[in-house]
Amino acid sequence: MSEPHGHTASRHCSPVGAIVLLAALLVPSATAGQTQPTVGQAGKDVPWVPTPDVLVDTMLEMADVSPDDLVVDLGSGDGRTVIAAARLGARAIGIEYDPALVALSTQRADEAGVSDLTEFITTDLFEYDLSQATVITLFLLPDLNLRLRSTLFTLEPGTRIVSNTWALDGWDDDPDAGNGWAPDETVVLDPCPTWCTSLLWVVPAKVEGTWRLSEGELSLDQTFQMVAGTLRTETGTIPIEDGRLRGTEIRFRAGDTHYTGRVDGTTMRGVAQTPSGAVDWNATLSR
Incomplete structure (x- = not known):
């Protein structure tokens, strides 16, 4: 997961700015035979930055990923989240707009011995049918999360959604007042590996x-x-x-x-x- 596709992170630095500032701190692992992506390179929406492996593991643990799951990673980048999910026995699909990253991810999955459990698809994440997923992982900036929110809310009750850093709320939402989709769980890693926060939502049943x-x-x-x-x-x-x-x-x-x-x-x-x-x-x- 790593094509974050935003909304300000604070009053002093936008999410895109934060990604660019942190890009120099992250170095992707090499894979022979494929052109390696450069951290901070331009993507469809914002620069490409990978989720730290320790945070990937935390996100999948929060979602309680098992061999019974179909994990879909939106903006799958170099494929690390998909591969990590497959190592847990889950079927996993990466949705990525950049065909070069799809090719790299496919090779990395083969090298990791999980190609039978993984698939990488070159498409726009807003065009992919999420209805079969039991777990969805995200590293998308707030504006894109907000665009996805209505779709995510209509998924099968019990579907788990895990996001690196960014929430599913808009500018006018106030979860404390009951009008925002607040996460069900939040974990903040300490020490922080550049990206520290994992947010979990469990799609609720509809009872109104x-x-x-x-x-x-x-x-x-x-x-x-x-x-x-x-x-x-x-x-x-x-x-x-x-x-x-x-x-x-x-x-x-x-x-x-x-x-x-x-x-x-x-x-x-x-x-x-x-x-x-x-x-x-x-x-x-x-x-």
Whole structure:
């Protein structure tokens, strides 16, 4: 992963500027028979810079990559993330606009002995169908992340998305206020290998709507993985608090009852912890 495709990183340095400043600190490994890319060379959107190997490993670990996964790396550069995923037994696909980098990546995968698990495709990342991926890795600057966000949000619940450094929020988003897609987990490496931060999102199930429970009617509003709403019973209406999704897992509180469960399309079921003990609960989407 390394064709970062941005949005300011701070008030003093843009993401593109940060990439150029750090480019001189990173030296790609040599591969015989292919022209080696130069760190900082012009790419389709911004200069080419690789993700440090230690951060690649961290990203794949956060995504819990296994042989059951199909990993798609958007902007795959010299192929290092795809190759690392294949070494974990996963099938892995690299999407890269530069045909020279695709050729280099293909050779590197062959040299690593993982060519049977890897594929590198020369195309624009916005044109590739992501629907079969279970893990998506990114090193794309904020503007491109934001362009991808709506597509990523519609993927199968439970799909893991891991980004080097850059989030999935826009200028006006405030995750603390519940209107941005905040990461589910963040890891910052110390010591820092030039790029330090790995961000993980788990695509949430879609639960907005009205659900029928044995005890009443559950009306839910959803903003990315955050959930709010009300539970209406015979005795009154209770606000939903602390509502959150992680893939198909859901949790929320209604008064002094804490609900945990799993979403399966138009049904939910789980356990509710009440003051008098645990009880099973289930709900069906009515509209």
